[in-house]
Amino acid sequence: MTRIVQKYGGSSVATAEHIKRVAGRIAARHREGAEVVVSVSAMGDTTDELLTLASRVSANPPPRELDVLLSTGEIVSSALLSMALHDLEVDAVSLSGPQAGIRTDSVYRKARIAGIDTARLERELAARRVVIVAGFQGLAENLDVTTLGRGASDTTAVALAAALRADACEIYTDVAGVFTADPRICPQARALRDIGYEEMLEMATTGARVMHARAVELGSLYGVDILVKSSFDALAPGTLIHRETTMELGNKVRGIAHQEHVSKVTVRGVPDRPGIAALIFEPLAQANISVDTIVQNASVDELTDLTFTVEPGDLDGALRVVNDAAAEIGARDVVWERDLGTVSVIGTGMASAPGYAARMFRTLFEAGINIEMISTSDIRITCVVASAQVADAVRALHAAFELDREPDQVTGARASGGGAGAA
């Protein structure tokens, strides 16, 4: 028997009408004979509304209580979806994360799944019930409710698919899949047919909001194939995230990701000796400030410059911490810039093929876009540019790497074209 895990995001269950439509889709799969387990997000803006409510009763709500509060959003939508299925004469049962056997660590607000006890899930499936699991939540060892972080219903779905050895894991969202770039700023962007885990991870962490990064990690770890599809457009084929990409011929760039707003902090004139970086980044971690790209320039006269990016909301906090640290280690000064963004070119094949970085830099140069900072990984090249130029940069790179063309249209000439730019 085919076993499917599906996930529906908040926009897919935003209203009673949406929920009934989703129920119809689930019912169809159930009637075809599949075993269906569903992970569901809170309706529409519920989570934000609950956070607002919390901010009205407390200046600094304790994370444990925030998790109790936020977990109710997914319980509501899971119960409603189960009701809508019963209305279609499909036997269904809603389970909270704890009831579904999802065990986590005790880190409130961003707990990690420790394991899933599938006994109840298997029992409900054996009774031919559709199982609706409230996404985004689990149970810590002390029997407290935990949540897994914003967008983590994806993670719930992939973890369920792994634990239940499902044949498929389908993530339904409000877009038609993983795009070569954000279609809102790049109209030529198209949905990819497939993408590798690592590429998807780089896309997710550098701005493509379509999937929760931890869900992709988990998929990679357990080899769960993840199909990302639109819940509004049944005909769109969606994007398959899996281990072996089908290697779209010739074009080793899979997509352009971007972040519209980042801030950059540079500690200048840092004495270049071991342990210095830790003295800067440990206090940032303790202040719970998440640091993105880090670049250290080459040493001159035993002095170096250390640059990193943070979310704009974290800039003030980061400066407080870093100014103290800079004084302590005897750095010259700390400078910062606020109105920046990033643009990233991502593709597994790039590492083994020369010229991608050069082509990226030339494209930006020709578009009149100055590069403030560069960082690369095996499968990604990221440039920090002015925030106002991010959209132009995405469009220029999308065109330069010919991402608007379907892969089978790419000619042989272009197949080696990845290296055609000035190296």
Add this chain to the structure above:
Amino acid sequence: MTRIVQKYGGSSVATAEHIKRVAGRIAARHREGAEVVVSVSAMGDTTDELLTLASRVSANPPPRELDVLLSTGEIVSSALLSMALHDLEVDAVSLSGPQAGIRTDSVYRKARIAGIDTARLERELAARRVVIVAGFQGLAENLDVTTLGRGASDTTAVALAAALRADACEIYTDVAGVFTADPRICPQARALRDIGYEEMLEMATTGARVMHARAVELGSLYGVDILVKSSFDALAPGTLIHRETTMELGNKVRGIAHQEHVSKVTVRGVPDRPGIAALIFEPLAQANISVDTIVQNASVDELTDLTFTVEPGDLDGALRVVNDAAAEIGARDVVWERDLGTVSVIGTGMASAPGYAARMFRTLFEAGINIEMISTSDIRITCVVASAQVADAVRALHAAFELDREPDQVTGARASGGGAGAA
């Protein structure tokens, strides 16, 4: 150490501001050194809003899923109240009904508490935490969430007080206690200083909405003294519900309860033989129709009339069932009346003192109110009257039994006056 269980109703926690005010009150008690456990209802109209949402996704939502859905309302308010306490630097922890160890049977929507495992509650209290328990819910043996019926946060509070051997159980509501009659229709009504369990039960089941009837039953069973107080008027002393009433001198009537809308069904010409009543009321119970007052008139020629009242919303369903039953047992016909109400005089002492019934009937007669039906218990006399005359009846009876006077103002003459009416 003093141990207190408090309950705050939906109107007491309707907004963030309300929740902060309630938190202030709890914090004060905690700082005085008391151990405080709180049962809290859902905010304002949350439960009705959730029911509306359910009706939009399903014509007939399964009770199990309704319980999952409805239980979230109290979880939200418990988490928010705990946050508000933390904001006042009071250590607090919110627990769902299941987390608080409240075990129930598996009758969804109106589960009964089977027992409370107090281990976690005691552990949290020992750590000097205020414990906020989501009211109205528990955990069935199959680990499903259940709810205890509308208004059952009262029941949660009394059950917690019994299980924790609390020194006091305080029910905070939007009125200043248990009134001699509904102040909205009888301006002379005053809050009672105390009332017995049985009297309170009769008040609760015949229309006084201030307390959940099952909470009073439980209080009676475990000897929990229950103080009903206003959460808006700290100075009002409230009403103590307990076993030994302080016997307000002379006046054996404690209050007038009423129901504005009931319907009456009469099966006429019923063959008067054993088992007939069961043939009528069993199918009503199977159809889940709750029957209120039942009266059987004296037999004439081996034929009798059977009359009962139901909620107006149940009238059509009751008629369907009863018409079938009447045909089966060979009764003459079924007649019914819709626009009726009830008015009840309640007081423990009445049974042993003559003349209360007579005074009630004379008072209604002098007010020009026709009595459609009469039913009595040891401590209650109920008359069914026209719906439009219910308010007049309440006011007339409140005056006739001198309930507007504080007990210590009642003179010796009136002390025996209960029997002064024509018997």
